[in-house]
Amino acid sequence: MADAVMIQGTASDAGKSILAAALCRVLAQDGYRAAPFKSQNMSLNSYITKEGKEIAVAQVVQAEAAKVEVEVNMSPILMKPIADDMSQIILKGEVFKNMKAAAYFAEKERLLKIIKEAVSELKANYDLLVLEGGGNPAEVNLRDKDLVNMKAAEIAAAPVILVADIDKGGVFASIVGTLDLLTENERKRVKGIIVNKFRGEPEAFKSGVELIEKQTGKKVLGVMPYLDKLNLPSEDSLQQQIYSNQDYKIDIAVIAYLGMSNFTDFDYFKTEKDVQIRYVKKEAELKEPDLIILPGSKTTINDLQFLYDSKLAAEIIKQAEKGTEIIGICGGYQMLGQKISDPDNLEGSGQEIEGLSLLQIRTVLEAKKVTRQVRAESLNKLKFFKSGREQVLTGFEIHQGKTIRVSGQQPVFKLNRQKSGEVEKIVFDGTVNESGNVWGTYLHDIFKNDGFRKSLINHLLTKKGLSPDSEPAKTAAEIREDNYNYLAAEFRKHIDLEELYKIIFDN
Template identity: 85%
Template sequence: MADAVMIQGTASDAGKSILAAALCRVLAQDGYKTAPFKSQNMSLNSYITKEGREIAVAQAVQAEAAKVEAEINMSPILMKPIADDMSQIILKGKVYKNMKAAAYFAEKDRLLQIINEAISELKTDYDLLVLEGGGNPAEVNLRDKDLVNMKAAEIAEAPVILIADIDKGGVFASIVGTLDLLTEKERKRVKGIIVNKFRGDPDAFKSGVELIEKHSQKKVLGVMPYLKDLNLPSEDSLQQKDYGNQDFKLIIAVIAYPGMSNFTDFDYFKSAKDIQMRYVKRAAELGNPDLIILPGSKTTINDLKFLYNTNLAAEILKQADKGTEIIGICGGYQMLGQKISDPDNLEGNEKEIEGLSLLKIKTVLEAEKITRQVRAEPLNKLNFFKNSSGRVLSGYEIHQGKTVRASEQQAIFRLKRQKSGEVEKIVYDGTVNESGNVWGTYLHDIFKNDDFRKSLINYLLSQKGLSPNLEAEKTAAEIREDNYNYLAAEFRKYIDLEELYKIIFDN
């Protein structure tokens, strides 16, 4: 019996993360204690584990699908781009250093040791591992640098299932070309193929399946349809898109600066029937939204300069004067302040930059990264969340920097930070302006809290003279569970599970 199986793809965004999540839920439903794993991830969307360690959000999603707790071994190496040729490297959940590609790959032996240890520890604790690859395994110019595809499969002794995205076109060439460029040993490791994102009836692709099997000499395990109604967090910026139906009553504008991070914070608005959410990159696209969100940022100073250079800053200030609700999360919170200082040049050569001055706060960027899950008690300072004493909200922090409020500015949350092995500390977070329409917080995932999110939506509706939505709705957790179960049901319907289980158990 193999104790691991790997999902690789013919290209980025082929659907590896989603199908790995599907397989995790199927295996969990069938009684297997399953762990997701991706040896090396590049993403600006991250998650904080209970131990206060930072991992890729994709593996947190897959862990939830597998009904297990997310942990650092599932995502031992995370790369967070900060420039075209530079990334912040997170090893085993902690910041290592900023590195260019050449310096990073020069440490390949150390990285392989980390991957080996993570796989070994996971195999001790779980029945099965579902590995996810990155990009395409046949990038021949990078074969000697591979840490995430065939090298990871070799370490885990995992058979490989190759995923091909038919929606982009060229599916035959991508499959056959990928297999042709693999070494003979690598090709033997590929035990099956899944065609993904088919629009229409997958049964109509029978002749295509026959052609793929003829030219590849590999079994096609199934043809997955395009799952347009799926609502799960994504690690990939390629999947940013506008959401909403024709009956929307409110417009949420998320400012999509180049270094935007953790845009999954806003996934919880996707299923709200009254909401249209759109990503805005230019001043002309802003219009007159009911809510503007400045999201997290991996390069806060550069993204603030982007707001000035695109005239988005001026438009945001106009909206603030009109009374539009404006929220800053993490880096976006820092931008709403009066000044951001970078004395140690953590983000470049800019020592200091003026903020939007919508909040009376100042931020100094620091090398130490704060990564903690938190419980937050609201302090009744937000217009839409009054009389909230006694309620406890959940979230997590991922930031480098300390923010100081002016004496007349009020905090909006009392936090109890959770981190394994530490005494719980009481601290205060967030700031709101005097009129209450501009506020910011360091808390990611704050909108996952159902009462908080629904109160905000109903407040915005009331501000437009519209009736609040009082219909009973599913919680964010219930919606997420529905998505995992729907995904698993579709996987069972269209994939030859008997053949897949033979690959896993008889390999």
């Protein structure tokens, strides 16, 4: 029995993450304790484990699908871009340093050691590893620098399943070309192919399957359809700019600046029947939404400057003065204040910039990164949410910056920060303006809390003179489970699972 299997792709966004999640859920349903693994992620969507370690969201989704607790070994290297040629490097959940590509690749031996240790530790605790690759394994100019595709498969002794996206076109060339550019040993490691995102009935692609198998000598394990109904967090790119539910009543605009991070915070609105959510990059796109959200940012000062340059800043201020609801999350919270300073040149700007001054706060960026899961108690300063001590909210913090409230501004939440099972001292988070229509918080995943999210939506409905939604709805956790089970059912329907299990267990 192999104790690992790897999903690689012919290109980025071929569907590796989702199919790895599908396999994780199928394995869990069949009684196996599987662990997801991706040796190296590049993404601005991250998550904080119970131990306070920062990892990529994709492996969190896959761990949920596998019904196992997420841990840092599943995503040991995370690269968070801060410029075209620079990333913040996270090793085993902790900030290492900001690095350009050449400096990063010079650390290859250190990185390989981390990957090998993570694989070894996971193999000791799970029946099977489901590995995910990155981009395309046949980038021949980067072969000696590979840490995420064939090198990871070699370390884990994993057979490889190659996934190709037919929706974008060129599926035959991408499959044949990828295999042709691999070395002989790498080609031998590829044991099967999956054609992904087929629109229409997969059976209609029978002749295509025969052609691929004839050209490659590899078994096509199945043709997966394009899953329009699927709603799971994306690793690193917005697939759509607008998520509109039929007969929506509430319009939410999220400001999509270049350094936007953790846009998965807003996925929970996509399943709310009364809500449309739009990602806005231009002043003309903003219009007059019911709620404007400034999301997290990896490059807060640059993204704030983008708001000024695009004239979005002036429009956001204008709408706030008219009473439009404005929410800032993490970096977006910092932007709502009076000033942001970067004295240690953490973002490469080394400057101080005026904020939108919608909240009376000031922020200084600091080298120390706060990464904590938290339990939050509302201080009942928000118009729409009144709670007692028994109504605890959960979320997590990822930020480099200390924010100070001035002029008697009120905090929004009282936090118990969690790390390694211990509760740290109580701190206060967030700020709300006197009118109550502008507030911010450092808490990511705050909208995962069903009562909090529903209260906000009902507040927006009532504000428009509409009746609040009183229908019982599934929780965010139940909806996520439905998605995993739907994904697994489609995987079982369209993939030759018997052949796949032979590859895994008879390898």
